[in-house]
Amino acid sequence: MNANNAAADAQIVVEGLVKRFGSFVAVDDVSFRIGRGEIVGFLGPNGAGKSTIIRILCGLLRPSAGRVLVGGIDVVSDPERVREHIGYMSQKFSLYRDLTVEENLRFFGGIYSVPRQQLAERMRFAIDMAGLGGREKALVATLAGGWQQRLALGCAVLHRPPILFLDEPTSGVEPTSRRRFWDLIHTLAADGVTVLVSTHYMDEAEYCHRAALINQGRIIAMGSPDQLKRTALGGELLLLKCETLGPTLAALQQAPGVVDASVFGNAIHVLVRDAARSLTELPAYLAEKSLRPSALERIHPSLEDIFVHLVAADMAKRRQAA
């Protein structure tokens, strides 16, 4: 599934979305479209506005400006009808911990008016999906984190919603469980369910069809993981190690062919227009200034590298603007 397809069969349409809390702008002019069966990940630091956008899409918050259509229905004018078409898993784990697995499922079956003759089958599906067979009578409070999350997903999809909102579903869950959770999401998407999921684990972007990087209420990059790796930085990345970080960084920022340089741990990430050329030219340039890097090599950035770069660049741009 790619972005063009998505636009043609959009399940979620957001245009010019703004959310203000008093003078604080939590969501700042955000627009995007998500197509049927697509998995879109929202990534970004805490407080970036990921949850706020999802909560607006679920009809939990009223937008300050902009248009939001979910499943073709306007969320602001008809939130109750939207709620019949969505499944929502909130950031905080929010099943009834003092109820058993089965009781929780039955409760959501009732709340979503799942037809009685289908309920048993749907519950079976959710229990199998969450791998909770044999634990139907267990109190949710006694289940491990990963199981609780999968049960929450099971409850959210019990009524077969065509659109699913998952707000940090994997936070606090151990890696193997996270992996399994993503497999479930892919199974659902393959059946045509549209999934919008937020996470602060950058590596999880790789599991999404498209990822949107959100910082301070704005989408600063959006695309497939491959697209992002190829184009989001606007250049190629070199890693430079040296003893004298400060002077070297200052020199690099003036160097020809260098787009940007920033400290990354105990090394420097250098963004250049042409990696091959800079690999030969930069050592000589630095040598003129009596700077001797101990290593200089090309790196193929992970999505996490890219996001860290983009967020840092975005922050710098905002500081300049301010």
Add this chain to the structure above:
Amino acid sequence: MRLRRLNAIAVKEVLQIWRDPRSLMIALLLPFTQMFLFGYGVNLDLKHLPICTFDREGSQASQDLFKHFQASLYFAIAHNVKTYPEMVAAIDRGDCRAGIVVPPDFSERLNDAGTASVQAILDGTDDNTANIAFAYAAAVVSGYSNDIQLSWLDRQGRTLQQVTPLVVQSRVWFNEDLVSRNFIIPGLVAVIMAMVGAQLTSLTIAREWERGTMELLVSTPVTSSEVMFGKLIPYLILGWLDAAFCLTIAVLWFAVPFRGTLFALFLTTTLFLAVVLSMGYLFSVLIRSQVGASQIALVATLLPAMLLSGYIFPIDQMPPFIQDLTYLIYARYYVTIIKAIFLKGIGIGQLMMPILFLVIYALAVVGLAARAFRKRLT
């Protein structure tokens, strides 16, 4: 309102009540302990009040008078003193609540003038007891005076009818024995129901907020009124059970006479429960914390129900301003109703006014609670 969703909320609530020891304690243990605590603790009857006697004459007549005191249920002679200071000391120590002094010329005056006075000294620190004790003492003395009048008439060879044209007899209706328990216990049921009812529901919405399940609930198609009624129905059933429980204790254990109909009791109790349950629900919606809401509910229900409902303190003896205030206290109407049903045995027809007030109250609180909890966007 869809029955399916209402049912889902109600079933969930029942399961949560069942698994929450705090709710169960409030629902089952609290009414039980309160019934016995207040049922026994609050007793306005004066019985065997300790008194001391100071017989300054030491005659047959004075001893006869004291025998009347001793024979009465209301007094018990604890001391016989020889001087005033001794009597004062006994009252000061609290050994005696009253002193009866017979003057040195008691029998002399009785024989000569046909009338004599007896002095009663009362401990005024508890004016309620003092008033009641004085009235009883007067009754004992007048009983004694009747006796000697009779024996005097006897000696004259005449009968009572000839000299006593008018006898005032007071007869108390509805609580013939004037047992304070009989009018306290039905009121107590009202106080307990007010407290327990609001306590139970004060937890229900706050619990959803505290545990983070509220946001999920709002994201589902369930409506506010389905949530409200779905949550109130289980507590109404619990409230009926509690009421039945308290009323059974009142009738079977405390032997309070029940003269009304169960139908009238059921109807008015349901109305009252509607008020208190939605009151607790309202606090829960507004305060969003279980501890906060239950404390507010306790203060807002228990104090007015205890002090201003007429449960113990008669409303018509309050200052006019406070009397007006009691019209705001919903417990007042139920206390009036339940006492009337218990002791007078009157039906719905004669209780129209307090019932009407309760209906208005119930509608207002349910309406407010429904308004306060809306699934609205912020």
